[in-house]
Amino acid sequence: xxxxxxxxxxxxxxxxxxxxxxxxxxxxxxxxxxxxxxxxxxxxxxxxxxxxxxxxxxxxxxxxxxxxxxxxxxxxxxxxxxxxxxxxxxxxxxxxxxxxxxxxxxxxxxxxxxxxxxxxxxxxxxxxxxxxxxxxxxxxxxxxxxxxxxxxxxxxxxxxxxxxxxxxxxxxxxxxxxxxxxxxxxxxxxxxxxxxxxxxxxxxxxxxxxxxxxxxxxxxxxxxxxxxxxxxxxxxxxxxxxxxxxxxxxxxxxxxxxxxxxxxxxxxxxxxxxxxxxxxxxxxxxxxxxxxxxxxxxxxxxxxxxxxxxxxxxxxxxxxxxxxxxxxxxxxxxxxxxxxxxxxxxxxxxxxxxxxxxxxxxxxxxxxxxxxxxxxxxxxxxxxxxxxxxxxxxxxxxxxxxxxxxxxxxxxxxxxxxxxxxxxxxxxxxxxxxxxxxxxxxxxxxxxxxxxxxxxxxxxxxxxxx
Amino acid sequence: xxxxxxxxxxxxxxxxxxxxxxxxxxxxxxxxxxxxxxxxxxxxxxxxxxxxxxxxxxxxxxxxxxxxxxxxxxxxxxxxxxxxxxxx
Numbered sequence: 001x002x003x004x005x006x007x008x009x010x011x012x013x014x015x016x017x018x019x020x021x022x023x024x025x026x027x028x029x030x031x032x033x034x035x036x037x038x039x040x041x042x043x044x045x046x047x048x049x050x051x052x053x054x055x056x057x058x059x060x061x062x063x064x065x066x067x068x069x070x071x072x073x074x075x076x077x078x079x080x081x082x083x084x085x086x087x088x089x090x091x092x093x094x095x096x097x098x099x100x101x102x103x104x105x106x107x108x109x110x111x112x113x114x115x116x117x118x119x120x121x122x123x124x125x126x127x128x129x130x131x132x133x134x135x136x137x138x139x140x141x142x143x144x145x146x147x148x149x150x151x152x153x154x155x156x157x158x159x160x161x162x163x164x165x166x167x168x169x170x171x172x173x174x175x176x177x178x179x180x181x182x183x184x185x186x187x188x189x190x191x192x193x194x195x196x197x198x199x200x201x202x203x204x205x206x207x208x209x210x211x212x213x214x215x216x217x218x219x220x221x222x223x224x225x226x227x228x229x230x231x232x233x234x235x236x237x238x239x240x241x242x243x244x245x246x247x248x249x250x251x252x253x254x255x256x257x258x259x260x261x262x263x264x265x266x267x268x269x270x271x272x273x274x275x276x277x278x279x280x281x282x283x284x285x286x287x288x289x290x291x292x293x294x295x296x297x298x299x300x301x302x303x304x305x306x307x308x309x310x311x312x313x314x315x316x317x318x319x320x321x322x323x324x325x326x327x328x329x330x331x332x333x334x335x336x337x338x339x340x341x342x343x344x345x346x347x348x349x350x351x352x353x354x355x356x357x358x359x360x361x362x363x364x365x366x367x368x369x370x371x372x373x374x375x376x377x378x379x380x381x382x383x384x385x386x387x388x389x390x391x392x393x394x395x396x397x398x399x400x401x402x403x404x405x406x407x408x409x410x411x412x413x414x415x416x417x418x419x420x421x422x423x424x425x426x427x428x429x430x431x432x433x434x435x436x437x438x439x440x441x442x443x444x445x446x447x448x449x450x451x452x453x454x455x456x457x458x459x460x461x462x463x464x465x466x
Numbered sequence: 467x468x469x470x471x472x473x474x475x476x477x478x479x480x481x482x483x484x485x486x487x488x489x490x491x492x493x494x495x496x497x498x499x500x501x502x503x504x505x506x507x508x509x510x511x512x513x514x515x516x517x518x519x520x521x522x523x524x525x526x527x528x529x530x531x532x533x534x535x536x537x538x539x540x541x542x543x544x545x546x547x548x549x550x551x552x553x554x
Contacts, residue, residue: 283514
């Protein structure tokens with residue numbers, strides 16, 4: 001054997017030893033995992049990227065779960081243990097390696113767990129027996145990540161430090177999704193430039209008037225076929241967006257999640273009611289905003305479960321009529337989430353409307369950047385601005401099946417409206433007062449917001465849905 | 467509407483307001499981010515989307531006075547002309 005052959009054989013031997021060692025370790029890991037009371041392993045849960053999949057995994061793990069953990073006295077042989085369990089038509093499901101003497105016993109008769117405990121307690125060779133409790137406590141804290149291809153750019157929902165951001169400076173959406181990804185029963189009105197309701201990432205989550213519900217009756221114009229929502233500019237049925245702003249806001253609230261398209265909304269499932277009062281230029285009149293809010297209230301009274309209005313717009317002129325109709329929305333249990341404005345001013349001194357109206361259902365929203373700093377353009381006000389949310393470089397849906405990044409308190413507002421919808425998905429009967437309180441009380445305190453917004457915090461979806 | 471068209475529209479508007487020849491108006495234009503979709507120049511009673519909007523700041527001078535127009539692909543506005551904003 002020449003020198004080269006010796007080297008090759010030695011190398012081969014080393015590789016074989018490493019493979020054998022790794023296989024042994026894998027086996028130990030497998031046994032160790034099995035001994036962990038059948039908690040779903042974190043890695044496996046993380047692979048469960050949809051709620052349905054996660055439930056399926058839980059069910060699989062639950063099948064054949066041993067009922068009791070038994071500790072036999074020292075010196076009792078494995079043969080004796082096998083004989084004792086077999087006599088009771090039970091089976092040693094596993095030996096718990098890290099707890100010497102403990103066996104996980106599966107009762108093949110599926111008897112009551114207390115009866116099994118009593119049986120084993122009466123056996124002289126048994127030192128101790130206890131129920132194999134199912135541990136679920138931490139399941140809901142595992143993040144759920146959607147497969148939407150551009151989700152990695154959605155720092156507002158999951159800030160991994162991408163593009164120089166601060167890791168964790170987000171609304172904890174992935175943790176909230178372990179509890180709920182939204183509900184088709186919750187309707188959010190997007191009061192804006194309309195919505196491109198044909199956008200492929202929005203279409204499945206758009207509200208349409210049920211056939212059983214009569215069309216909207218305008219006092220002056222008569223019946224309006226509001227099958228896709230309402231257009232207050234023309235007092236017509238078509239709320240198609242000609243600007244893009246409303247479509248962007250709608251995507252933040254509820255672009256369909258886990259559909260292998262574009263982005264995920266704060267809600268993967270929700271119903272978005274498009275309302276158009278701003279034109280192709282992105283501006284509109286107070287009168288048309290009032291008409292659209294009246295429409296929402298009318299539809300609520302007609303049976304539509306519309307609980308939130310998202311209002312990413314404003315101006316500096318106060319309107320008593322607008323304030324009154326927002327109060328009317330409050331009386332009908334509808335939350336009104338409004339942009340604080342983008343003039344870098346203190347709204348306590350320079351009010352911005354409708355966000356500065358002192359009505360109990362109004363939540364005024366400031367904007368944060370990806371480093372948890374108040375955006376340079378954002379208005380603020382410890383008395384008149386309630387909370388902050390991500391509002392810089394926010395990726396969302398745009399006209400014609402496209403996506404764009406935009407900035408403004410316009411973008412922060414639908415984040416909060418979306419979180420409100422998630423809360424209602426989990427707590428459908430929560431009153432508007434409690435909903436507002438919940439959103440603010442569950443926000444994360446942020447140093448940069450101290451003395452700037454009333455709650456001093458960034459909205460936190462995971463805490464809000466608890 | 468592109469930048470050149472916006473400047474042209476602004477020049478015509480100012481010429482009419484001041485009753486001067488458009489050729490006598492000097493202009494300078496720069497790209498700008500405006501605070502909202504009314505380009506930070508809302509008219510009375512107007513509400514606008516609170517989204518940062520990319521556009522152009524157009525400064526026109528005539529008769530020894532300077533006036534600011536703001537424009538984007540959708541609109542041209544005259545900013546604080548005698549204390550008020552106007553959509554052109």
